[in-house]
Amino acid sequence: MARVDRIAEPWGTRTPYGPGQEWPARVDSHLAEGLEPSDVDRWVQAASLLHSNGDAMDIAVKDGKIAGVRGRAGDRVNRGRLGPKDLYGWQANASPDRLTTPLIRENGRLVETDWDTAMDRVVARSKELLAEQGGSAIGFYTTGQLFAEEYYTLGLVAHGGLGTSHVDGNTRLCTATAAEALKESFGCDGQPGSYTDIDHADVIALFGHNMAETQSVLWTRILDRLAGPNPPQIICVDPRPTPVARAATVHLAPRPGTNVALMNALLHEVIANGWADASYIEEHSVGYSNLEERVKNYSPAVVAGICDVPEADLREAARILGQAERLLSTVLQGFYQSHQATAAAVQVNNLHIIRGMLGKPGCGVLQMNGQPSAENTRECGADGDFPAFRNWSNDAHVKDLARVWNVDPMAIPHQSPPTHVMQMMRYAEDGSIRMLWVSGTNPAVSLPELARIRSILSQDRLFLVVQDIFLSETAQLADVVLPAATWGEKTGTFTNADRTVHLSEKAVDPPGEAKPDLDIFLDYAQRMELKDKDGLPLVKWDNPEAAFEAWKECSRGRPCDYTGLSYAKLRGPSGIQWPCNSANPEGTERLYADGKFWAHPDYCETYGRDLVTGAPVEPDEYKALNPEGKAVIKAAKYLPAHELPSGDFPLQLITGRTLYHFHTRTKTGRAPELQSAAPEVWVEVSTADAGTHGVSEGDIVDITTPRGTVRAQARVSGIRRGVVFLPFHYGYWDTADGKEPAGHGRAANELTITDWDAASKQPVFKTAAARLVRVGPGDGPAPAPAITASAPVEAPAAGGAQ
Ligand SMILES: Nc1nc2c(c(=O)[nH]1)N[C@H]1C(S)=C(S)[C@@H](COP(=O)(O)OP(=O)(O)OC[C@H]3O[C@@H](n4cnc5c(=O)[nH]c(N)nc54)[C@H](O)[C@@H]3O)O[C@H]1N2
Numbered sequence: 038m039a040r041v042d043r044i045a046e047p048w049g050t051r052t053p054y055g056p057g058q059e060w061p062a063r064v065d066s067h068l069a070e071g072l073e074p075s076d077v078d079r080w081v082q083a084a085s086l087l088h089s090n091g092d093a094m095d096i097a098v099k100d101g102k103i104a105g106v107r108g109r110a111g112d113r114v115n116r117g118r119l120g121p122k123d124l125y126g127w128q129a130n131a132s133p134d135r136l137t138t139p140l141i142r143e144n145g146r147l148v149e150t151d152w153d154t155a156m157d158r159v160v161a162r163s164k165e166l167l168a169e170q171g172g173s174a175i176g177f178y179t180t181g182q183l184f185a186e187e188y189y190t191l192g193l194v195a196h197g198g199l200g201t202s203h204v205d206g207n208t209r210l211c212t213a214t215a216a217e218a219l220k221e222s223f224g225c226d227g228q229p230g231s232y233t234d235i236d237h238a239d240v241i242a243l244f245g246h247n248m249a250e251t252q253s254v255l256w257t258r259i260l261d262r263l264a265g266p267n268p269p270q271i272i273c274v275d276p277r278p279t280p281v282a283r284a285a286t287v288h289l290a291p292r293p294g295t296n297v298a299l300m301n302a303l304l305h306e307v308i309a310n311g312w313a314d315a316s317y318i319e320e321h322s323v324g325y326s327n328l329e330e331r332v333k334n335y336s337p338a339v340v341a342g343i344c345d346v347p348e349a350d351l352r353e354a355a356r357i358l359g360q361a362e363r364l365l366s367t368v369l370q371g372f373y374q375s376h377q378a379t380a381a382a383v384q385v386n387n388l389h390i391i392r393g394m395l396g397k398p399g400c401g402v403l404q405m406n407g408q409p410s411a412e413n414t415r416e417c418g419a420d421g422d423f424p425a426f427r428n429w430s431n432d433a434h435v436k437d438l439a440r441v442w443n444v445d446p447m448a449i450p451h452q453s454p455p456t457h458v459m460q461m462m463r464y465a466e467d468g469s470i471r472m473l474w475v476s477g478t479n480p481a482v483s484l485p486e487l488a489r490i491r492s493i494l495s496q497d498r499l500f501l502v503v504q505d506i507f508l509s510e511t512a513q514l515a516d517v518v519l520p521a522a523t524w525g526e527k528t529g530t531f532t533n534a535d536r537t538v539h540l541s542e543k544a545v546d547p548p549g550e551a552k553p554d555l556d557i558f559l560d561y562a563q564r565m566e567l568k569d570k571d572g573l574p575l576v577k578w579d580n581p582e583a584a585f586e587a588w589k590e591c592s593r594g595r596p597c598d599y600t601g602l603s604y605a606k607l608r609g610p611s612g613i614q615w616p617c618n619s620a621n622p623e624g625t626e627r628l629y630a631d632g633k634f635w636a637h638p639d640y641c642e643t644y645g646r647d648l649v650t651g652a653p654v655e656p657d658e659y660k661a662l663n664p665e666g667k668a669v670i671k672a673a674k675y676l677p678a679h680e681l682p683s684g685d686f687p688l689q690l691i692t693g694r695t696l697y698h699f700h701t702r703t704k705t706g707r708a709p710e711l712q713s714a715a716p717e718v719w720v721e722v723s724t725a726d727a728g729t730h731g732v733s734e735g736d737i738v739d740i741t742t743p744r745g746t747v748r749a750q751a752r753v754s755g756i757r758r759g760v761v762f763l764p765f766h767y768g769y770w771d772t773a774d775g776k777e778p779a780g781h782g783r784a785a786n787e788l789t790i791t792d793w794d795a796a797s798k799q800p801v802f803k804t805a806a807a808r809l810v811r812v813g814p815g816d817g818p819a820p821a822p823a824i825t826a827s828a829p830v831e832a833p834a835a836g837g838a839q
């Protein structure tokens with residue numbers, strides 16, 4: 038295996054293929070310096086953990102340590118390929134600053150302790166609060182990066198054991214809108230499409246999704262189609278010149294926060310030109326006439342003004358979408374982290390419904406996920422949904438869940454939906470949530486308006502438990518820190534964005550006394566003496582495989598049916614897509630192939646919400662609207678962003694990612710190749726705005742919003758005029774004193790607003806009003822990658838930071 042530099046060549050060499058052909062295999066691998074494949078002691082099966090693509094890989098073990106990775110050629114998802122974060126990111130596991138013992142706060146300082154002391158503290162406080170106030174005093178905030186087995190256990194402990202409805206995941210910040218948009222349109226979460234749709238599509242549209250940088254292996258699949266015969270046409274909707282935009286047939290670069298107007302113009306054109314599929318609409322959907330009526334006023338001429346995109350480009354994009362024979366769409370944060378998130382994402386579903394582009398090869402919607410197991414958080418009931426897509430407002434579903442858990446239905450709070458994290462923060466601020474248990478997420482960097490979040494999390498009256506693998510910015514504020522084992526050190530399953538389930542097995546021991554998250558939750562349940570209604574232990578498993586078997590039973594007969602899967606089956610050559618059961622023993626490639634949806638009133642996950650106010654639709658109302666469980670077409674009016682540019686704050690700030698880092702960099706910042714490819718924060722500014730502000734490449738500037746200021750070097754890039762972009766990866770754990778500096782920070786979320794989409798409750802990270810002030814010259818060009826969306830307007834060179 039040749040050693041390749043995947044920093045300079047993140048997408049690697051092309052293996053072209055044509056429509057309907059199988060994507061050729063290409064095996065990527067990276068081993069520790071000096072190690073040859075023949076030196077490896079053993080290879081252990083796993084899957085990628087720094088995005089939702091679900092790339093299958095093997096971990097190389099040498100002398101009891103992780104020594105590299107290689108892709109699995111037989112897997113349906115990646116056919117052997119791995120992206121830069123997976124090739125290099127594993128090095129963080131062996132970082133010398135991993136947490137190896139529990140910590141407790143004594144006289145204001147965190148000190149090392151043993152598991153008994155730490156857990157006794159957590160249990161004593163939990164019991165005290167349950168006695169004083171009940172379950173509503175305790176909140177759990179988890180992640181999209183653990184395993185299904187861990188979420189299912191946590192959901193049971195919290196909902197069924199403690200009786201709290203304060204359970205959410207960082208998936209709220211990530212894919213709450215994917216879930217909500219699927220529920221609104223199809224009655225239930227569950228990805229209609231499949232990655233194999235890329236092999237068949239003649240048009241691929243990416244809405245607010247920088248796939249090249251954020252699902253880099255999926256993007257190589259598209260690049261390989263583009264390099265082959267009869268390539269697909271690409272539509273890109275993104276205010277930045279991402280690598281996707283550069284490959285696009287039509288690139289629409291709208292003003293941030295105008296997605297609904299843009300979608301309405303596209304739908305307007307599809308309908309006006311007769312490209313809608315009348316018989317599909319008639320047989321399989323309800324609500325079309327509302328859409329027809331709604332989009333009448335959104336002609337390309339009108340919308341060109343709202344979005345500031347050329348009218349001709351809107352017409353051309355609509356023509357390509359309208360005449361596509363096999364249309365695949367993907368949607369991600371450019372839509373989900375905006376103010377009309379669900380409304381915009383639902384319009385993409387509408388495009389597919391009215392064109393009859395569902396359930397056939399090449400015809401799919403991918404309402405994408407971000408994190409490796411965001412799908413599991415949603416399925417297993419650890420993020421504001423009930424396990425296996427049960428409907429919290431349908432008593433029969435609650436009763437059925439109580440049967441599976443052997444608890445009284447009244448023991449599961451279901452008067453209102455589980456509390457979303459922004460509301461949990463409000464409750465903690467008000468003092469009604471008095472204990473918060475954070476696992477696998479770093480809210481002190483990733484939630485909006487950080488000054489507020491830090492003050493909430495550091496209150497004396499809040500008992501904060503943080504379960505992490507490093508002493509993150511959040512862990513530094515904790516009362517108790519629990520050291521977790523992570524990927525490669527524990528076993529469990531990951532389900533990716535196209536419903537593919539992978540097994541990820543333990544390859545090496547965790548450092549020190551660190552324990553798998555599952556073991557921590559199980560230990561807590563046992564110490565809390567949680568019981569079912571017969572007085573037996575509530576949680577009836579004590580290892581990952583047994584937890585998986587229990588989860589399978591919980592999923593039986595539900596859309597995400599796992600009953601046909603087993604660890605043994607997942608040890609085969611490829612991951613398998615749910616539903617996998619006796620009717621579909623090899624899994625299911627596409628949902629809704631028969632035009633039947635999971636939307637029947639008795640079966641659906643939700644009755645839906647008002648897209649503007651977020652108010653739940655009443656069961657009777659839903660039954661009247663959709664008695665047969667068809668797809669629901671929901672129209673939406675465009676509403677301007679809540680915080681618009683003004684005299685003081687004339688620019689629009691958007692935030693997001695770069696290819697080489699994952700989130701708050703706790704892993705990628707500890708992998709030398711990745712860290713040096715993007716070592717410091719930067720801000721992207723258009724040539725026009727740079728001119729107005731007297732800013733040149735590399736100058737130091739302050740970006741200010743009503744919440745705070747971030748200081749960064751300016752990258753003069755091809756971003757649209759009036760918009761500035763900050764990566765959100767840079768917090769404070771690796772600054773000189775590990776603290777946010779007075780006056781100006783470097784975390785993008787110092788600047789973002791406490792605000793969310795009414796329907797999905799996903800925070801708005803992609804529209805804020807900002808101003809930019811030049812501070813002085815820098816010591817060279819901005820430390821931003823040059824082959825990504827942050828490429829300088831001057832000729833980009835190959836490689837990482839320039
Ligand atoms: N390298 C890398 N890959 C990752 C991750 C990572 O941290 N790093 N994280 C993973 C996770 S959890 C997630 S959720 C995904 C996210 O993956 P993406 O959604 O692809 O990433 P983002 O950079 O957040 O946002 C995508 C694009 O939205 C655009 N955008 C901003 N505002 C608007 C708007 O108003 N309209 C439109 N149409 N576009 C807009 C931005 O310019 C940006 O290019 O990535 C996953 N993969």
Ligand SMILES: Nc1nc2c(c(=O)[nH]1)N[C@H]1C(S)=C(S)[C@@H](COP(=O)(O)OP(=O)(O)OC[C@H]3O[C@@H](n4cnc5c(=O)[nH]c(N)nc54)[C@H](O)[C@@H]3O)O[C@H]1N2
Nearest residue numbers: 211477478479483504505509521523692700701703765802
């Ligand atoms: N401004 C802005 N903010 C954003 C976004 C944006 O685009 N812009 N995107 C949002 C999105 S989509 C997301 S997904 C979030 C991500 O935000 P976070 O979830 O806060 O980011 P991570 O850095 O992934 O944090 C994961 C934490 O879990 C720890 N960890 C890793 N593996 C394990 C494990 O196996 N067990 C345990 N217990 N801990 C582990 C890591 O060390 C780290 O501290 O950020 C959101 N915030």
Ligand SMILES: [Mo]
Nearest residue numbers: 210211407408
């Ligand atoms: Mo995410």
